[in-house]
Amino acid sequence: MKIFRMPKTAYLPHIAYDSVIFGFSEGDLKILIMEYHNTGLFALPGGFVQLQENLNDAVLRGLNERTGLTDIYLEQFYTFGDFSRFDPEVMRTLLEANGILPGDGYQWMLDRFISVAYYALINYEEVTPRPDALSDSCEWYPVNELPELILDHRNIVEKAIQTLRDNLDRKLVGGNLLPKKFTMNELQNVYEAILGTKLRRTTFQRKMLAAEVLTRHEKHFSGKAHMAPYLYSFK
Amino acid sequence: MKIFRMPKTAYLPHIAYDSVIFGFSEGDLKILIMEYHNTGLFALPGGFVQLQENLNDAVLRGLNERTGLTDIYLEQFYTFGDFSRFDPEVMRTLLEANGILPGDGYQWMLDRFISVAYYALINYEEVTPRPDALSDSCEWYPVNELPELILDHRNIVEKAIQTLRDNLDRKLVGGNLLPKKFTMNELQNVYEAILGTKLRRTTFQRKMLAAEVLTRHEKHFSGKAHMAPYLYSFK
DNA sequence: TACTATTGTCACAAACTGAGACAATAAGAA
């Protein structure tokens, strides 16, 4: 059995973060989910804040550890603080499955936590998800086919999607889920996956062009038998 | 000197909340600011979370103590977690001005805190602000004439206003700053105070009526020499 | 060379918004 090793760094007690990491592939909006050793428990990637660390930096650090990425579109969206999310059995199961006994100095992890939730938008292609010390996998799941998640993590995901939808037009963030250059159709597919609805091609194109946030590049020849679309990038 | 007495209840360490309590009077958007005994320090009303209390309930409890209100429109908008907001001197000044010495068991209040920020919209007329044990006043200040605030509280206020503006049309929350029944003109004044811009009377009226969120009641006779406006309430 | 699927753009109608016009008041003044 793999032995759990946490860096000796000290963390702020009672405070955690969870991150909903969105990616886009095969027409689906997906998020990264961790599965823990020998437990069948699934959870959002999360972590703790070092004693002298900015909260935002802690999240970026965790994101970098899971994805290898450094420049990440990241947004804080809600802090979950209900007492009902306190369920020490879940964490105990998780620690014990990793060979950690009570009294190993991880007692603090069994306390009540308030969790600050963030969502990140990343380019699926640039990432090879990496599990952490406690988990044996970190994998993409389509948002419509999530496994059962621990605690209130399902709630967190739903609020993340809702916030993302609300921000989509206001902040024009959809492009963060794509490679630097993309076709208008790919961008539309991202929007449709996030909103869960079909959009009109011509209206969508007109709106995006009118927003003046895109730069048009060379055409992209896919080998298909039809007119080649332009490639775009965000300004 | 008034001696500081905090209920013996235990609180979660490192976690606080701050609330930006909005009211509307005399054409101005105002917020409640506390002034602390003998220090000249001004701050947002805030507090701590009891060990078994929901975060949201803690904020409602604090709001009730400051305003006497129970049904309050409340929205969480951001959690401030930079290490730079750790400044024990401010809290030490504040405790000492209240006759509290080091070793009185309030050491935990000098630690680093992460603060979850909320904004509330209340009906100015229903409220008589009440100071807490540490403060000698709790008063309304127009958002454009705030005193200098401790720590990052000025930041918190600005983010609150920004969020309120963004949510104004989407959530139609402006009515929470008014009595149950109000005229269209009063509602427009609230919108103008929040947005900081003048709006067109006819366009505003048409938009609000088209939204189908208002119920029209009897006319309101103000005694002025002109056509009496209808009163409205939110559905 | 003809055929097909997709793209970029245009055209027109429908819906929405900005800006002003105007009659209908409520109360005071003449």
Add this chain to the structure above:
DNA sequence: TTCTTATTGTCTCAGTTTGTGACAATAGTA
């Protein structure tokens, strides 16, 4: 009573944005 004034509710008209379909251009295949 009648006139005057400030404000309100509603309408109109123009300008803008959005929904919807049409259509030619094009990259490959048959």
